[in-house]
Amino acid sequence: MAYPSEDLGWQGDLLDLDAYLERIGYEGDRAPTLEALRALQLAHVTAMPFENLEIVLGRPVLLGVEAVQEKMVRHRRGGYCFEHTELFAAALERFGFTFAPLAARVSMGAEKLLPATHAVALVEAGGERWICDVGFGAGPLEPLPLTDGVRSRQGGWAYELHRLGPELGGLTGVEHWELVQEGPRGRVRRHTFPIAPAYRIDYDLGNYYISTSLRSPFTRRIFCQRYGPDFHHELDGARLISTLADGGAGSVEERVLEPGEVPKILATLFGIELDAADAAALVSHLEDRLEGSS
Secondary structure, eight states: OOOOHHHHSOOGGGOOHHHHHHHHTOOSOOSSOHHHHHHHHHHHHHHSOEEOHHHHTTOOOOOSHHHHHIIIIISOOOBOHHHHHHHHHHHHHHHTOEEEEEEEEEOTTOOSOOOOOEEEEEEEETTEEEEEOOSSSSOOSSOEEOOTTOEEEETTEEEEEEEOOGGGTOOTTOOEEEEEEEETTEEEEEEEEESOOOOHHHHHHHHHHHHHOTTSGGGTSOEEEEEETTEEEEEETTEEEEEEEETTEEEEEEEEOOGGGHHHHHHHHHOOOOOHHHHHHHHHHHHHHHHHHO
16 A cells, blocks of 8 residues: 655655754754764754643644744754654755654553654664654753664763663564663663654654543643753753753752742753743743642
8 A cells, every 4th residue: 555655755845944954953964874964953952942841831742843942943842752762853854854653652661561652763874773862851962873772872861772682563574673871860661663654643642642531641731951961951840950960970950939930940951941921921820730649
């Protein structure tokens, strides 16, 4: 069965590539090389935060390159995994990479089976296969080689990919992998994924669940992340967690913000500038949650 090409592509033709590259501060070659892939991912993940503020503000999360670049590039906002990965995939398409976006199941150490609500990309470069995870909010900074057990230290963080046994999927010939992350807060089994291509319609379905379901953590509270070689900031509701890494050792600081502090913290630590109306709505949301918990 043949599907229409517009269903299978990643809308690279709709991407304002110059504006996207300016947004992330990328000035390298626009060619499908391993060096370009590494630099492109590093620029993307350190420039664009993870955030779910549209949901909290009562607006839908829209996918498709035109909507995503309007929000994340032109309005200099962040997004969550489906938004990040669609934008990154459009850039990969324009650079000429051979790649396939994938769907992943976030576990964060949980043993139960969870839905496929995360997005990563499998990219070929330099004669090898690499996993690019640009939309998790906690790295990696660079692509990870799809090689069992290889440890990749990036700044103050470390990552490993492990090939899992056939019992996870039960399908002969389908590879299943797990991403493990290590930092000052310990070692975490982060998510699993099969090497099976996902398409934009699959991300539309996952996005609908994540942005509307009462079971989704992103419909209940603010959640933002900003990440770099030696720091990771998280805003979970009004709780700010800052992890500073130093070669695997480091510190974790945590404090609860007053609702009125949050817009300034979003601007200074996360690079998210809200207009006055959105800032007031966010403060009101936090005050309502604080009142409801008392």
